[in-house]
Every structure is written in structure tokens, then in C-alpha cells.
Amino acid sequence: MTTTTDAHADDGATAGIRVAVSTVIVALRPHPDTGEPALWMPLVRRVAEPFDGSWALPGGWVRPDEGLEDSAAARLRETTNVQPRYLEQLYAFGDVDRSPSRVVSVVYWALVHPDEADSVPDDWNVRWFLADEHPPLAFDHDRIVAYALWRLRNKVSYSRIAQAFLGDRFTLAELRGVYEAVLGRTLDPANFRRQVAQGDAVLPTDETTSGGRHRPARLYRSNPDLAYADNGPLTTPLPAGSPTR
């Protein structure tokens, strides 16, 4: 037998499967109790069965004239008004019983910086939740969120994606705050400084902070020549119109 992917024959078999995209959006905002930076994610309320009224990941159906990543970005903008700085495919979920009907969901995860996060409405339909204190979600979305956070915590330690949480200019203390929030532990300021300074991930600027009740800190910026992550032979350009920096 020599069936190969993408053959034209025998295509009726797959007719009953629909393709959707969802995105786990993560942003950094102060924790309501401690004020420390913490991971938040916006969820949307379902307004139809199944799981009517439950919270779920933002997403929607893929249209025939959209690529998968374009589709994820479009559904994201439509549902939460976010144009993320970093968008990466997470996983394709396609168990038979993950939804009453047969749906394959290609899930992405996105990192947004504070300015972008403010563009998300916080109303009856969309609400921000602490990433590890969200309510039970519709479908298999709990599992998806857990996987996304696991991947974020892994990837932050071997890539530059932490920078995608921050604005144009940031102090090394702010960058360290991202790592601490994601990893869930404190880091030595002195050693952290040296580690990032010896690489070329961030570049110092001439500017400094002011107004704090202590010594001003130098501001840094992302190295524009470097991507946030090395995705190997997969060039994953952000959809047209996105701020690639």
C-alpha cells in the first residue's frame, strides 16, 4: 500500500472533521496580593452549548482561505483585540472525544507586553485570570493551559522570550522579574545581571530610570537582530501587520 499524505483520492473519509484554532495568551501583571509580577491570561465566556457559560480559550474556526497562524492571529484579534508580540504553535489536539463533535484544534500560545494587554477588554465576555488560579475550563482547555504554562516555563530558560513580556525599554530588574514570575523562584540579582550582560540578547541604552527612591537603573532594549526564539528551519514570521519590533 502506498497511500501518501495529501493524496486526492479517498478524501471523503475526513469530511466530518472540522479545524479550529485557539490561543493561550499570557501577560505579566501585578499580583493582587503581593504586587509582584505574576502570569495572567484572558479567557472568554462561552455563549452556546456545549459548556454554555463556561470560560474557555479564545479561538474560532479556521477559514479555508487562511493559513493556520494567520487564522490564530485573526481569531485572537476578533475575540480579545490582541495582536501579540510573540506567537508560536503549541500543539494540535485531536482526540475523538475532546468535543461532542469531531474537532481538531491547532493551539497557539502568545506573549503580550503591557501595552498590548491593556487593549484587551475586561468585561462580562472577556476576563483576566491569574494563570494558576483560573476556573475550570470548557473542553480539554485545562490540560491545554497546563501544557502551555509548562512550555513557557521550559522555554524561558533557553530562549529570549522573556523579553516579549516587556515594552521597548526595560531595566534588568524588570527582566529579572519576568524570569522570577515565570519560574516561580527568586534569582540572584548580581548573577542574573552578569548572565544577560555577557550575552547579546539585550543592549544597553544611554537612558536611565528616575523617580524611584533609590539609585537610577540603566534601561536596556531587545537586540533587534535576534529573534525571541530559535525555531530552527521553521521560519514563523508573525502575520502581516503585527509589530515585529
Added chain:
Amino acid sequence: MTTTTDAHADDGATAGIRVAVSTVIVALRPHPDTGEPALWMPLVRRVAEPFDGSWALPGGWVRPDEGLEDSAAARLRETTNVQPRYLEQLYAFGDVDRSPSRVVSVVYWALVHPDEADSVPDDWNVRWFLADEHPPLAFDHDRIVAYALWRLRNKVSYSRIAQAFLGDRFTLAELRGVYEAVLGRTLDPANFRRQVAQGDAVLPTDETTSGGRHRPARLYRSNPDLAYADNGPLTTPLPAGSPTR
């Protein structure tokens, strides 16, 4: 707007999209010139337009009653008679123009050990190629193969997947051969031995090799309590009936 993934309404939009699975199968076999272990992959010949006659990745359509991974395993067995020891999702490819019709391909990659590799027929329909000397492939399969090899080379250095290339019992020299073939460079035998011995990835047995014209080598086995790779909250059990170690 509050569209969420998996909604029932508005499903007509996605009707024109079909879902396929493909798999990049990799096995270790001697290089024809040097005799050293090298990476090989079986490809299948297309027998229909488009790309009639070209080589392509094994795969096929997803059936409505199959989960994605089950489907990948089933198409794999049907087309190449392989039941892989390790099977992991690689990426979902869904650009609009990657095929004349609209196809989303969920691609897996598989590692097989020598016994399994022998079950693959090598005939007019299916043929083994050196992983880095394969002919131009149909669709975007060249790009997919490049990404799969990149991921293999990355993952081999922070997981135990190298063991998936070997049989039940193996010497440390054989295991080192896997790393050398994948990474494309030689490793110091002494240091390699210590690195793997100090961990618990492999366990020594009482058996040794014999018949070589040198000192016998101790045989090791995979630690059955450990998975080849940590896929986090994604428990990715192999389809029923597969050898889980």
C-alpha cells in the same frame, strides 16, 4: 465578540479543509560508504497527482473515528509496516498554498530500532534514503524533514530518545554511536561513559558481548521507569499494542 473554539455555530466555514497525518520515520543503519551508523528514513512513492511519482512522507487522511496520534500510527502501519518505539507530534502544517487543495497535515516523527526497521519493505513503493541525501520531496515535505531532523538533533541532547534507536540490550559504545550519528561529531568514549553512567537513564545488566576481537563490553538496558522524553502535562501514550519501551 465572544466566539470560542469548538462552538457549534458557524461551522460551515471550515467545511473545505481536510485533515491528514504524516510521519517522519528515522532509523539508524550503517552508512554505505563508511559503515558508521547513519540516519535513514523510509519514503513512499506517490501514485497519483499531484506530484505523481515523487517521493513523499508516509501518511494519509485522518478518519473521523481516530484520534490524531492513533491515526498517525495506523497510517504508518498501513504504508510502511512500522510500529514505532517512539512517536511524537512534530507540528501542524496548514499554509493555504502547501497543497493544491486545502489540507492541514499534522506531522509526527518516529524513531524505530533495528528490528522494526527491518519490517519496512524496501521495494518500488517504499525505499530507505540517507536522511541528508534524500531526493526532492512532494509538497512542503522537504521543509518538514529538515525541521524533524533539527528537532531530533536538539532533543537528543536533553532527553533519552537516543535509546529509542536501539534494541533491548546495547553497549555504551552503541549508544554513543547513536549520539555521534545524530550530532554529526565524535564524542570522547571515557566522558560519554561517565555522563550516562552517573544518571539513571540506562541500567547495567549482567550480560556482556562476546565474539568481538577485543575486550567484551557490558550490556545495558533502558530504565523502564523512565520515559524517553518528558512531554510535561501531555501524557502521550503510544497507541494500544505498541511496545512501550
Added chain:
DNA sequence: GCAAAAGTGTTGGGCTTACACCCATGT
């Protein structure tokens, strides 16, 4: 001056690398 955060120096331990050397077997 004092508190607080920015930033520098220094030290010790663990891990990697390089390579010298011994061991056991078949011919």
C-alpha cells in the same frame, strides 16, 4: 545619615573536556 535598589568583586564547587593509562579478549 539612612534605606533601598543598582551594580561590582571574589570565592568555592560542580560539571565538562582533554588525554594518559590500564584491562580483557581474539587472533
Added chain:
DNA sequence: ACATGGGTGTAAGCCCAACACTTTTGC
């Protein structure tokens, strides 16, 4: 005996964690 790969010992170098210490601001 000797060639060959199996296996052990050891020292240099690098990276990282820990922590003492200095600097610069606001109050």
C-alpha cells in the same frame, strides 16, 4: 605478543551559585 576497543584516573578550565561589598539616588 599485539591490536583493538572497553573501561578508569586525573588535572585544567569554565560556568554558576552564594554572598560580601561599593555606589547612587530620595527622603
